[in-house]
Amino acid sequence: MEQKLVVYNSLKGEKESFKPINKDHVGMYVCGPTVYSNVHLGNCRTFISFDLIFRYLQYLGYKVRYVRNITDAGHLENDSDEGEDRIAKKARLESIEPMEVVQRYTIDFRDTMAKFNALPPSIEPTATGHLVEQIEFIKKILDQGYAYEVNGSVYFDVLKFNKDMPYGKLSRRNIEELVHNSRALDGQSDKRNPQDFALWKKAEPKHIMRWPSPWSDGFPGWHLECTAMSTKYLGTQFDIHGGGMDLKFPHHECEIAQAEAVNKKNPVNYWLHANMLTLNGKKMAKSTGNNILPYEMFSGENSILKKSFSPMVTRFFMLQAHYRSIVDLSQSALEASEKGFNRLVEGILMLDQLVASDSSSDFNIGEWNKNCYSAMNDDFNSPSLIAYLFDAVKYINAVSSGLKKISSEDLESLSKSMKGFFYEVLGLLTPEKDKNENESKQLIGTLELLMTLRDNARADKDFKTSDLIRNSLEKIQIQINDTEEGTSFKVY
Numbered sequence: 340m341e342q343k344l345v346v347y348n349s350l351k352g353e354k355e356s357f358k359p360i361n362k363d364h365v366g367m368y369v370c371g372p373t374v375y376s377n378v379h380l381g382n383c384r385t386f387i388s389f390d391l392i393f394r395y396l397q398y399l400g401y402k403v404r405y406v407r408n409i410t411d412a413g414h415l416e417n418d419s420d421e422g423e424d425r426i427a428k429k430a431r432l433e434s435i436e437p438m439e440v441v442q443r444y445t446i447d448f449r450d451t452m453a454k455f456n457a458l459p460p461s462i463e464p465t466a467t468g469h470l471v472e473q474i475e476f477i478k479k480i481l482d483q484g485y486a487y488e489v490n491g492s493v494y495f496d497v498l499k500f501n502k503d504m505p506y507g508k509l510s511r512r513n514i515e516e517l518v519h520n521s522r523a524l525d526g527q528s529d530k531r532n533p534q535d536f537a538l539w540k541k542a543e544p545k546h547i548m549r550w551p552s553p554w555s556d557g558f559p560g561w562h563l564e565c566t567a568m569s570t571k572y573l574g575t576q577f578d579i580h581g582g583g584m585d586l587k588f589p590h591h592e593c594e595i596a597q598a599e600a601v602n603k604k605n606p607v608n609y610w611l612h613a614n615m616l617t618l619n620g621k622k623m624a625k626s627t628g629n630n631i632l633p634y635e636m637f638s639g640e641n642s643i644l645k646k647s648f649s650p651m652v653t654r655f656f657m658l659q660a661h662y663r664s665i666v667d668l669s670q671s672a673l674e675a676s677e678k679g680f681n682r683l684v685e686g687i688l689m690l691d692q693l694v695a696s697d698s699s700s701d702f703n704i705g706e707w708n709k710n711c712y713s714a715m716n717d718d719f720n721s722p723s724l725i726a727y728l729f730d731a732v733k734y735i736n737a738v739s740s741g742l743k744k745i746s747s748e749d750l751e752s753l754s755k756s757m758k759g760f761f762y763e764v765l766g767l768l769t770p771e772k773d774k775n776e777n778e779s780k781q782l783i784g785t786l787e788l789l790m791t792l793r794d795n796a797r798a799d800k801d802f803k804t805s806d807l808i809r810n811s812l813e814k815i816q817i818q819i820n821d822t823e824e825g826t827s828f829k830v831y
């Protein structure tokens with residue numbers, strides 16, 4: 340940790356050196372998915388970005404408490420507190436319980452993230468599991484005078500809050516502009532002003548997801564859960580809050596207002612935002628068909644790409660861009676990443692076969708290692724780190740073909756760093772190729788053992804056992820041939 344980590348703080352609009360509130364400990368909150376459909380690749384990119392950040396902070400030696408929520412209630416179809424609950428709508432369309440929707444897509448989300456080798460967060464709280472905390476939080480905002488109740492619903496009073504504490508500092512919006520640009524209320528709304536947002540909504544008679552509260556049977560506003568849960572697990576002021584760029588406004592702005600209304604202090608020191616993923620130069624959207632789901636990408640079952648790409652190639656492709664830049668997914672870009680990834684993997688695997696010379700090295704490992712850290716310390720610059728890893732691969736290949744030398748001390752240090760950055764920081768895995776190779780080695784070993792057991796049985800005239808082995812293997816398309824030279828087998 341002798342070098343300084345610098346992060347781009349969206350709140351300040353610039354890079355700042357990173358100083359956690361409690362030495363050696365980091366509290367990080369990231370807005371998780373709303374589990375009403377299969378997680379899409381754009382969301383995966385956000386979570387892979389924060390997985391990189393989580394991993395690197397730990398690599399530097401920090402103890403990180405990473406909280407990422409699961410939104411299982413309260414997220415309406417649009418940001419103006421209108422429309423149906425996304426989960427309730429899906430449940431209605433499919434005639435199943437809302438919690439079945441939640442269960443199905445929570446599993447999909449976790450499975451997909453595991454395929455991407457993303458580490459699970461330290462705590463994964465749900466909105467429905469924290470209704471008590473949310474109701475308590477609303478009471479506190481009401482006590483401070485920054486919210487009002489109308490017909491069983493409670494709204495945050497943005498204009499009143501803004502008189503005491505500036506609203507809009509994260510997204511750099513000014514309240515006059517917001518007021519000027521917002522549509523007038525249609526008379527149907529209970530809100531005093533269009534900028535106000537719901538903390539609690541009274542459930543309509545047909546709304547199936549509802550809970551009792553002092554104001555009505557209803558449900559919490561979407562912005563509230565993150566404030567209630569981040570405060571509960573990370574305190575009234577914590578280090579990092581992350582999420583997709585699209586959440587900056589209104590979601591994160593509202594989170595800040597809610598927390599400041601109660602605690603009278605800035606809740607988060609560093610706001611980090613991951614940029615979006617586009618597909619063939621256009622925004623991904625289900626409605627236009629310009630969309631591809633992770634499992635469609637891994638299986639190749641889609642009409643957009645010509646072949647399948649593994650989760651590791653996809654992860655590597657995403658990490659080849661900085662988390663704050665837009666990444667465009669396309670056939671050619673993925674193919675290039677696949678080539679690069681394979682080259683990197685070969686380099687990593689070759690490390691164990693390199694032979695050190697007893698003399699000096701032709702590569703300054705110390706400086707290279709420092710450069711790798713500097714890349715990551717510069718706002719988690721993974722593309723720059725990957726470029727240094729490729730420099731090392733070039734050198735590894737040259738040593739392997741006898742063109743360059745490496746001392747045993749340097750080989751050990753290069754191997755440790757390369758593997759550390761590849762497996763632990765970038766979270767990459769060597770591909771299935773090795774897994775398959777291992778599996779086939781194990782299969783061949785097992786079959787050879789069975790052949791020996793069968794030969795022994797035949798020698799003992801125990802034909803019951805020898806036939807059992809032959810017949811059982813034939814059932815699973817493994818054929819045994821007894822010849823004069825011995826027994827052989829064929830796997831079909």
Ligand SMILES: [Zn+2]
Nearest residue numbers: 370371565590
């Ligand atoms: Zn959130």
